[in-house]
Amino acid sequence: MIIFKIAFRSIFRQKRRSILTALSMFGGFFLSAFFIGFSDGSYNQIINMFTRNNLGHIQIHESTYLDKPSLYKTIRDYEDIYKKLQSIKEVDAFTPRIYSAGIVSVGEKSTGVKITGVDPKRENIATNFNKKIYEGDVFSDENSYEVIIGKGLAKILKASPGDDLVVISQGADGSIANDSFKIVGLSKSGNELEDRITMYIPIKVAQELLTLQGRIHEIAITIKKLNTVPEITELINEKIGSDKIIAEPWQAFAKSFYNAMQADVEGMWVMLVIIMFVVAVGVLNTVLMSVLERRREYGVLKAMGTKPGDIIKLILVEINILAVICIALGSIAALGINYYLSIHGITLAEPFSYGGMYFRHMTSEINLRSFVIPAVIVILSATVVGFFPALKAAKTDPAKAMRTH
Amino acid sequence: MEQKTIISTENLVKTYKDNGMEAKAVRGISLEITSGEFTAVVGPSGSGKTTFLNLISGLDTPTSGTVQINNRLISEMKGRELSDFRRDNIGFVFQSYNLIPVLTVEENIEYIMLLQNVPKRERHDRVIKILDKVGLNGMESRRPTQLSGGQQQRVAIARAMVSNPTLILADEPTANLDSKMGSELLEMMKVLNETTGMTFIFSTHDQMIMERARRLITLKDGIVKTDEIR
Numbered sequence: 001m002i003i004f005k006i007a008f009r010s011i012f013r014q015k016r017r018s019i020l021t022a023l024s025m026f027g028g029f030f031l032s033a034f035f036i037g038f039s040d041g042s043y044n045q046i047i048n049m050f051t052r053n054n055l056g057h058i059q060i061h062e063s064t065y066l067d068k069p070s071l072y073k074t075i076r077d078y079e080d081i082y083k084k085l086q087s088i089k090e091v092d093a094f095t096p097r098i099y100s101a102g103i104v105s106v107g108e109k110s111t112g113v114k115i116t117g118v119d120p121k122r123e124n125i126a127t128n129f130n131k132k133i134y135e136g137d138v139f140s141d142e143n144s145y146e147v148i149i150g151k152g153l154a155k156i157l158k159a160s161p162g163d164d165l166v167v168i169s170q171g172a173d174g175s176i177a178n179d180s181f182k183i184v185g186l187s188k189s190g191n192e193l194e195d196r197i198t199m200y201i202p203i204k205v206a207q208e209l210l211t212l213q214g215r216i217h218e219i220a221i222t223i224k225k226l227n228t229v230p231e232i233t234e235l236i237n238e239k240i241g242s243d244k245i246i247a248e249p250w251q252a253f254a255k256s257f258y259n260a261m262q263a264d265v266e267g268m269w270v271m272l273v274i275i276m277f278v279v280a281v282g283v284l285n286t287v288l289m290s291v292l293e294r295r296r297e298y299g300v301l302k303a304m305g306t307k308p309g310d311i312i313k314l315i316l317v318e319i320n321i322l323a324v325i326c327i328a329l330g331s332i333a334a335l336g337i338n339y340y341l342s343i344h345g346i347t348l349a350e351p352f353s354y355g356g357m358y359f360r361h362m363t364s365e366i367n368l369r370s371f372v373i374p375a376v377i378v379i380l381s382a383t384v385v386g387f388f389p390a391l392k393a394a395k396t397d398p399a400k401a402m403r404t405h
Numbered sequence: 406m407e408q409k410t411i412i413s414t415e416n417l418v419k420t421y422k423d424n425g426m427e428a429k430a431v432r433g434i435s436l437e438i439t440s441g442e443f444t445a446v447v448g449p450s451g452s453g454k455t456t457f458l459n460l461i462s463g464l465d466t467p468t469s470g471t472v473q474i475n476n477r478l479i480s481e482m483k484g485r486e487l488s489d490f491r492r493d494n495i496g497f498v499f500q501s502y503n504l505i506p507v508l509t510v511e512e513n514i515e516y517i518m519l520l521q522n523v524p525k526r527e528r529h530d531r532v533i534k535i536l537d538k539v540g541l542n543g544m545e546s547r548r549p550t551q552l553s554g555g556q557q558q559r560v561a562i563a564r565a566m567v568s569n570p571t572l573i574l575a576d577e578p579t580a581n582l583d584s585k586m587g588s589e590l591l592e593m594m595k596v597l598n599e600t601t602g603m604t605f606i607f608s609t610h611d612q613m614i615m616e617r618a619r620r621l622i623t624l625k626d627g628i629v630k631t632d633e634i635r
């Protein structure tokens with residue numbers, strides 16, 4: 001079509017102007033692609049810290065446990081649920097937990113703690129438990145009266161591996177739970193607040209201590225792909241098929257973390273709107289200039305009987321050809337930097353904390369939306385903004401245009 | 406060749422309003438033009454030549470009065486009807502910047518035929534034939550910037566003629582050419598008028614050029630001062 005011919009060749013004829021227009025489109029695309037890739041990468045890294053290495057992506061509880069946790073809200077037939085989880089291939093790993101509160105003392109010092117009963121083998125497979133232990137050892141056996149305590153807790157108790165620790169808590173039958181444990185290791189989760197109240201004991205020992213034989217509070221599940229959490233949660237619920245025992249996604253059980261995250265994501269959209277605006281201004285400027293300069297060309301086209309709609313098309317096609325070229329080049333550049341940063345990342349001078357965790361090394365991610373969203377932004381802002389000059393050109397009065405010398 | 410009236414204007418008036426100031430560019434022109442004429446519109450600067458040509462081509466609309474081309478009242482036409490009428494009936498040649506700079510000579514000439522959906526084969530044949538007539542054979546793939554001013558105007562004339570319009574309107578087609586090129590161009594137009602019978606109306610300032618016209622309409626202050634056929 002002749003309109004495409006004119007549009008395409010005009011881009012190369014007005015080289016300087018095209019380069020100016022292209023620079024704002026390319027810059028806008030590249031910046032947004034980089035920005036989305038980097039923030040998605042960082043967010044997923046943070047989410048993974050919270051979920052994969054800690055809470056799990058999905059958790060199963062008694063249906064009211066999350067609203068109001070209680071020693072008595074337990075899961076009984078968990079062996080059954082294990083089998084169901086094993087049949088879902090997207091599930092990476094799962095691990096049972098028991099929670100309670102208590103008071104511990106080492107020598108003269110004592111403090112309140114959160115008691116967590118874990119299955120040493122499963123916990124390590126699911127959330128890299130062993131990696132959290134920075135001093136001492138892992139549990140020697142799943143029935144041993146051994147305890148691993150958080151870094152901050154060790155400091156409060158002035159305790160170190162080898163020391164004896166006495167726990168006082170309450171059993172589910174109303175009895176007083178009281179036992180002595182040997183500290184074997186110190187753990188560091190990345191969350192300093194947590195580490196001040198955390199202690200882990202083997203889950204079988206916890207069941208005995210708290211008289212919860214055959215019962216647990218939670219199953220934490222990690223899955224292969226973070227973005228499939230909602231579907232897999234639903235699938236698990238279908239398999240369990242009960243309204244007493246339910247699976248929930250991390251967005252539900254780490255609600256305040258999730259909300260903080262959402263607020264940050266909104267910040268990203270604000271940034272994208274700003275970029276869109278910059279692209280729009282850049283494009284408007286140069287396209288308007290070009291339209292004014294080519295007034296006679298439009299005058300001739302109209303005198304010969306070209307329809308106004310075709311002139312609008314001409315200008316929009318021109319802008320969009322340029323946009324597509326910029327998107328192609330921008331994709332290559334953004335792919336390059338996002339790939340580099342997905343491997344090497346950026347190390348910050350000062351670590352920043354998020355939900356009590358400290359992050360210093362951030363990496364990018366290569367995903368479809370970091371290309372699709374910027375492409376839509378560039379095409380949309382260029383087209384919307386190009387529409388006004390296009391309308392102006394379409395309204396060119398040939399009688400007037402051909403008069404001005 | 407049968408002589409029939411192709412244009413008739415009656416009491417044609419055009420008043421421009423510019424920030425409250427009124428400029429009476431054309432103040433009542435009634436005349437007829439018959440097919441095959443070779444007519445020059447002359448007069449001092451500001452006498453209304455361009456305005457008059459724009460009114461009879463439908464590029465501009467009159468304040469009052471009427472224009473008929475081939476018995477159709479174009480002064481009443483609007484929008485798409487008018488632009489289609491222009492496309493099919495009038496070939497334009499402007500003083501300068503006639504050609505689309507990014508299109509080749511051939512593409513410039515075939516543009517109107519594209520709008521008229523003429524098949525590709527026929528378009529090409531007609532382009533080759535008309536280029537021969539304006540003495541530019543072999544130049545179909547050049548860009549306008551690779552042509553002299555006179556050659557560009559010839560392309561413009563070829564483009565104006567290629568779809569066999571009712572008439573060719575040329576507003577000072579030679580104004581940007583030196584006198585040698587200008588008179589060559591006019592000579593060519595005259596030959597084309599004689600061999601094809603196509604109607605030409607052009608405006609000019611140039612004494613030498615107006616001498617070649619067979620009909621000379623002189624405007625002054627927006628009215629016809631003299632109208633002589635020689």
Ligand SMILES: Nc1ncnc2c1ncn2[C@@H]1O[C@H](COP(=O)(O)OP(=O)(O)OP(=O)(O)O)[C@@H](O)[C@H]1O
Pocket residue numbers: 421422423428429430448449450451452453454455456457
């Ligand atoms: N758009 C306009 N607004 C106001 N006045 C105009 C406009 N166009 C033309 N005029 C006025 O109308 C009158 C006739 O102008 P026109 O261009 O038709 O003259 P011309 O004979 O073609 O002159 P030239 O030989 O300089 O081309 C002039 O006085 C001019 O200033």
Ligand SMILES: [Mg+2]
Pocket residue numbers: 454455456576
């Ligand atoms: Mg004029």
